[in-house]
Amino acid sequence: MAFTFSHKLSGGAPTIVDIPLKSGSVIVAGSLVNLESGTLDEAATNDTALVGIALQTKTYAAATDTVPCIIDPDAVYSIVDANARLAGATLDIATDGSAIAASSNTDVVVVYPSAATEPTQVMIIRTSHYLGAAV
Numbered sequence: 001m002a003f004t005f006s007h008k009l010s011g012g013a014p015t016i017v018d019i020p021l022k023s024g025s026v027i028v029a030g031s032l033v034n035l036e037s038g039t040l041d042e043a044a045t046n047d048t049a050l051v052g053i054a055l056q057t058k059t060y061a062a063a064t065d066t067v068p069c070i071i072d073p074d075a076v077y078s079i080v081d082a083n084a085r086l087a088g089a090t091l092d093i094a095t096d097g098s099a100i101a102a103s104s105n106t107d108v109v110v111v112y113p114s115a116a117t118e119p120t121q122v123m124i125i126r127t128s129h130y131l132g133a134a135v
Helices: none
Strands: 004-008 016-020 032-036 039-042 050-053 066-070 075-079 090-093 108-110 120-124
Touching: 016 039, 050 075
Parallel strands: none
Antiparallel strands: 004 075, 016 066, 032 039, 032 050, 050 066, 075 120, 090 108, 108 120
């Protein structure tokens, strides 16, 4: 399962930026991504420069490879995880950036309460977003 863009808390369309792909990386559309030395790799729990979700699947082939990503710190992402969630609950990112897991590193926060039959709406915790310290 992957993440999908739901909306921005501030309203409006998402900001989409092409970011260079890290050598050796494979990025899957809908996965959360991380910025490492100016290049993208798959997000993992406890990453401190989370970007948002990748909008394209791409395998690194050349230094010119880029992946379009949503970069808004206030972006809300939807994911199906078959668990009831409370607003404000913190969760972790699964290793490949495509799912959520029980909280130990607090990578994302649940924005709205949801039943187990509803998608979970999350956003990246501000201090974990690569723009968190800048805005």
